[in-house]
Amino acid sequence: MSRKIIIDPVTRIEGHGKVTIHLDDNNQVIDAKLHVVEFRGFEKFIQGHPYWEAPMLLQRICGICFVSHHLCGAKALDDMIGAGYSTGVSMLPTPEKMRRLAHYMQQLQSHVTAYFYLIVPEMLFGMDAPPEQRNVLGLVEANPELVKRVVALRKWGQEGIKAVLGKRMHGINSIPGGVNQNLSIAARDRLLKGEDGLISIDDVIEYAQDGLKLFYEFHEKNRQQVDSFAEVPALNMSLVGDDGNVDYYHGKMRVVDKNKEIVTELDYHDYLDHFSEATEEWSYMKFPFLKALGREAGSVRVGPLARVNVTKAYSDDTPLAKAALEHFHDYTQGKANDKTLHTNWARSIEILHSAELIKVLLNDPDLQKEPLIITPPKSAWTGEGIGVVEAPRGTLLHHYRANEEGNITFANLVVATTQNNTVMNRSIRSVAESYLGGKAEITEGMLNAIEVSIRAYDPCLSCATHAMGQMPLVLSVFNAKGELVNEFVR
Amino acid sequence: MNLSASHLPSSFANSSLEHFSLEHFSLEQYNNSSSLIYGIGNVGRQDDGLGWAFIDWLEQEKLCDKAELVRHYQLHLEDADLISYKKKILFVDATKSKSVKTFEIEQLSPKMDFSFTSHAISIPSIMATCQQCFDCLPDVYLLTIRGYEWELQEGLTQQAQLNLTTVIDYFKREVG
Numbered sequence: 001m002s003r004k005i006i007i008d009p010v011t012r013i014e015g016h017g018k019v020t021i022h023l024d025d026n027n028q029v030i031d032a033k034l035h036v037v038e039f040r041g042f043e044k045f046i047q048g049h050p051y052w053e054a055p056m057l058l059q060r061i062c063g064i065c066f067v068s069h070h071l072c073g074a075k076a077l078d079d080m081i082g083a084g085y086s087t088g089v090s091m092l093p094t095p096e097k098m099r100r101l102a103h104y105m106q107q108l109q110s111h112v113t114a115y116f117y118l119i120v121p122e123m124l125f126g127m128d129a130p131p132e133q134r135n136v137l138g139l140v141e142a143n144p145e146l147v148k149r150v151v152a153l154r155k156w157g158q159e160g161i162k163a164v165l166g167k168r169m170h171g172i173n174s175i176p177g178g179v180n181q182n183l184s185i186a187a188r189d190r191l192l193k194g195e196d197g198l199i200s201i202d203d204v205i206e207y208a209q210d211g212l213k214l215f216y217e218f219h220e221k222n223r224q225q226v227d228s229f230a231e232v233p234a235l236n237m238s239l240v241g242d243d244g245n246v247d248y249y250h251g252k253m254r255v256v257d258k259n260k261e262i263v264t265e266l267d268y269h270d271y272l273d274h275f276s277e278a279t280e281e282w283s284y285m286k287f288p289f290l291k292a293l294g295r296e297a298g299s300v301r302v303g304p305l306a307r308v309n310v311t312k313a314y315s316d317d318t319p320l321a322k323a324a325l326e327h328f329h330d331y332t333q334g335k336a337n338d339k340t341l342h343t344n345w346a347r348s349i350e351i352l353h354s355a356e357l358i359k360v361l362l363n364d365p366d367l368q369k370e371p372l373i374i375t376p377p378k379s380a381w382t383g384e385g386i387g388v389v390e391a392p393r394g395t396l397l398h399h400y401r402a403n404e405e406g407n408i409t410f411a412n413l414v415v416a417t418t419q420n421n422t423v424m425n426r427s428i429r430s431v432a433e434s435y436l437g438g439k440a441e442i443t444e445g446m447l448n449a450i451e452v453s454i455r456a457y458d459p460c461l462s463c464a465t466h467a468m469g470q471m472p473l474v475l476s477v478f479n480a481k482g483e484l485v486n487e488f489v490r
Numbered sequence: 491m492n493l494s495a496s497h498l499p500s501s502f503a504n505s506s507l508e509h510f511s512l513e514h515f516s517l518e519q520y521n522n523s524s525s526l527i528y529g530i531g532n533v534g535r536q537d538d539g540l541g542w543a544f545i546d547w548l549e550q551e552k553l554c555d556k557a558e559l560v561r562h563y564q565l566h567l568e569d570a571d572l573i574s575y576k577k578k579i580l581f582v583d584a585t586k587s588k589s590v591k592t593f594e595i596e597q598l599s600p601k602m603d604f605s606f607t608s609h610a611i612s613i614p615s616i617m618a619t620c621q622q623c624f625d626c627l628p629d630v631y632l633l634t635i636r637g638y639e640w641e642l643q644e645g646l647t648q649q650a651q652l653n654l655t656t657v658i659d660y661f662k663r664e665v666g
Contacts, residue, residue, distance in 0.1 A: 148623040197575065
């Protein structure tokens, strides 16, 4: 009797999704799919709004990576008014550094949330641990001192975002052509020195290393499992600067293969020439791919693992992260790393990298300077703009067009989780085959292994920021006739 | 301790306080810098805005102006740190619960109820985290006000507005 298993919704991710796994009569995996069943329609309802509202409204897609959406939209509007990269204009130093500072702070904040709140509990307690233990509240009981440090890190990130963007959530600082305020000396000093309930930036860097240490300990104890869990092939994509290394705010889109050879490198303004998107009737989430390579071979991985695969080295002004990245690269002897759980290793490196980048910027006197904005003549208006940034989860793109009255007529958003759609499905299939294949009895721990593979990508399935209450997990097992034969609820 | 006003009629202004154990609950005790009044909700989701609306009223009337007043969409684990600096906290939230006719005030105790998701965590879990991580436990009350609609729309429903008025009337009697 063949069976179908549904995990709905997948828990501890941003947004709602479900997983179906089809088993044949011998309990071998026939198919495994991640379905995204949430539809928000932001691209449609932004149409008709004044162009300058786009970065303000569209950041409300997400309550976690809103800064990325805000900055991506602002970059697109820079283009639109004739003050952006597409028109050959470079952002002024102060506004660009203010935007970068906000971006790095959000990366720190987002990665800390994903890593310590959602992923570490499984690393410490195991995938088979009871669900009531393997979450951050279980961590509070087991290691309150660690949680205290994580809370201090998150608080620092929140206060930093508030200082730079004007609000703790859904900020208002980036405007077409620049920013509306620089960073006051008082705000800078509070973040640097740690006053009024905040830790200092040096403490941030120290605490940021906790994640890396935890991963090393976990890896040491569980090397075989960590290395073999969902090792799936994919191309790797990241924005890179002129030196060919990751630039989280601006650069060219570079794609590398298993040998880290460059497959393609493009100006993101030309993305429509290079990328296409496939659709499936079973999911609202599209499947982007490089046209030249086709859907299967041309699907890319984005996010922390992809970025550390693309990057050769970090700069000397982030020495701790630089050393950590060298160690990471040594592990796969120069080849790209396809091990899904090593995404958490990459994420912990990026937590440290963000913290060190923030310290460099906070000490930059340009943050207190002016001017803050470029105001091009009305004749420079292009009516179209594209912005790309490296969001915590990977490469994020906003593309807008507006009419002569300045109202949005078109919007296209390609978010990181969409880019990862194919590789996430590959990971689910891999884990399903390893953990469920051939097993007569399906345990809660096996199903959690599927979720662990998804959570490694920290997917944002259009974050429901206003969700109320607890999201239940319902697992239903159906026979070949579609009859419910078993059900788990947690 | 549960100081319930669940069965208050909406024409509360004419009711006698003596019938309720709420009589010992006073806003005045929050009018100091070691107190926090925390509105939970979202004004873009109709009656979910009740918590913030209560904070709006406090600000308009300049009540508890020595306390820290905050409005947030949802609780975060970091709130364990926030409450660790305070002695008295009043959370204000909307509720869908039909058992709450108008409003309810209850004292809360710490409890690790493992309710955490990245979008939701309970006040008792926040308190338990505060106790575990920061070795302190403030005095926490929750004021819940009955709401009815949570759709994507600004503005309270008429009935929720009436309930808010009842709450305000109660506290006005206290301060007036």
